[in-house]
Amino acid sequence: MVKICCIGAGYVGGPSMAVMALKCPSIEVAVVDVSRPRIDAWNSDRLPVLEPGLDAVVRECRGRNLSFSADVDRHVADADIVFVSVNxxxxxxxxxxxxxxDLAYWESxxxxxxxxxxxGRSKIVVEKSAVPVRTAEAMxxxxxAHGGGGGAAFQVLSNPEFFAEGTAVRDLLCPDRVLIGGPDTDAGRAAARALRDVYANWVPEDRIVATDLCSAEISKLAANALLAQRVSSVNAISALCEAIGADVSDVARAVGGxxxxxxxxxxAGVGFGGPNLQKDVLQLAYACECHGLAEAAEYWRQVVAVNEYQKGRFVRRVVASMFGTVAGKKVAVLGFAFKEGVADSRESPAADVCRGLLGxxxxxxxxxPxxxxxxxxxxxxxxxxxxxQVRVARDAYxxxxxAHGLCVLTEWDEFRTxxxxxxxxxxxxxxxxxxxxGVVDVGKLREIGFVVYSVGKPLDPWLKGLPAGA
Ligand code: UDX
Ligand code: ADP
Structure with missing residues (x-):
């Protein structure tokens, strides 16, 4: 029986290993973590990661071929394949x-x-977390340097994860592609084949993409950087739409067609958030910088700069619209998560907007919600x-x-109705x-009597004469 161990029971390690255990009943999967509370939570009825469908997957496999443990050394020693999924x-x-x-966790x-x-016991070590390029080499x-464990042989592979939060289980069950990067040596190819065999239990062969190590590492950063770049591009266009009187959602539909x-x-929106996009764009830029590619680094930094601009622009619109001051005024904020469907506020644009208003x-x-x-x-x-200055309300009403003003900062469905x-x-x-x-029906709200600003849409006549602050 193949034994798999995953170091790091976080957002990535937990769900990806749970789905692997579900789809590979003949493989024993142990997820280990230095954090005892995290492990206890994975062993309880209240999982530390909220993802639709995850509870059912964990319930089915836990105790069968999936375990969560704080005994890191033992499970790592037992495993044939070790995934590294630390922050x-x-x-x-x-x-x-x-x-x-920061590679401190990863190095440990x-x-x-x-x-x-x-x-005498060979191991396949798989990078799962997004890491800087060339981390596999460092690994x-x-x-x-540890003498290969006194003769133990290691093959390092890169197998980055592409699921999005909120749809982790769905994405893991049916991935667009699984990427496996490995060294172009006999042992490297054999290791990549062994990992491919694991995924072949549920992923069609033509969706399993093989590359060299570095290409796999860059692909992970590049995928997130390109997603971020699209969001910044459409956000930059939203500013122009407002200035000219066009509608960014019509433009996006026409272009995306x-x-x-x-x-x-x-x-278009208030900028991208979450723990991944900005971090990966910055890592890509840093990799360029480290290789003397100043212009390429600058290009990627602009993606983050436009994101900051968009958040700042929104705050300036709010303040400028409300007669140039929000001091002492109550502003309702609907939505705090970095996107709809998740309970996660890491790098959420909503937090930046709140801090701007509080400032x-x-x-x-x-x-x-x-x-x-x-x-x-x-x-x-x-x-x-x-x-x-901060109140947390039980509902939108x-x-x-x-309140003098109301900001919709996450696209929760309930805000539409x-x-x-x-x-x-x-x-x-x-x-x-x-x-x-773009959550509210601008026309309807104006009929009710609201003064409405919606990112990238033609401006409310009320706002036209005011300094945009943008
Ligand atoms: C992202 C990648 O999508 C995923 O493939 C990778 O494995 C991890 O990083 P995630 O961080 O869960 O996933 O969020 P994502 O759905 O990409 O959204 C990121 C941010 O962009 C959110 O704040 C979202 O609101 C924003 N966004 C997204 C927009 O502003 N406009 C869009 O059109 C899409
Ligand atoms: P990600 O989103 O990449 O999954 P998380 O922060 O959610 O990141 O999870 C990473 C997990 O890795 C944390 O639970 C942390 O305790 C764990 N971790 C970090 N370093 C080690 C280590 N050396 N050994 C075991 N677990 C570790």
């Missing part, structure tokens, strides 16, 4: 701060693998803001009661709605 946040300080990935995982290995060096361009990831001394009242109060408070704790007449009745006059995600 690689952007470095907060030191060399490359704000641009490079590599050392665990080296130390837990036995002579090989660490493994070799070209099969070469495609319609996905062309929704201008607004009082914000936040409602999100999934993100908890503690998290919202943590994310809005701006240095200049006071705790009482409570958030909007007595709110009783906006009731909301209007409870708000101060003039009542402003600032829709960053």
């Amino acid at each position: 690689t946040p952007t470095k907060a300080r030191g060399l490359g701060a704000g641009r490079a990935a 995982a590599a050392r665990v693998v080296a130390e837990a290995s036995r002579p 090989e060096r660490i493994l070799l 070209d099969g070469r361009v495609g319609g996905a990831f062309l929704n 201008d001394r607004a009082h914000v009242s936040v409602y999100d 999934a993100v908890g109060e503690k998290q919202i408070r943590r994310d809005t704790a701006a240095p200049a803001a006071k705790e009482r 409570e958030a909007a009661e007595g 709110l009783d906006y007449r009731r909301i209007f009745d409870g708000m101060r006059r003039p009542a402003f709605v600032f829709d960053s995600r």
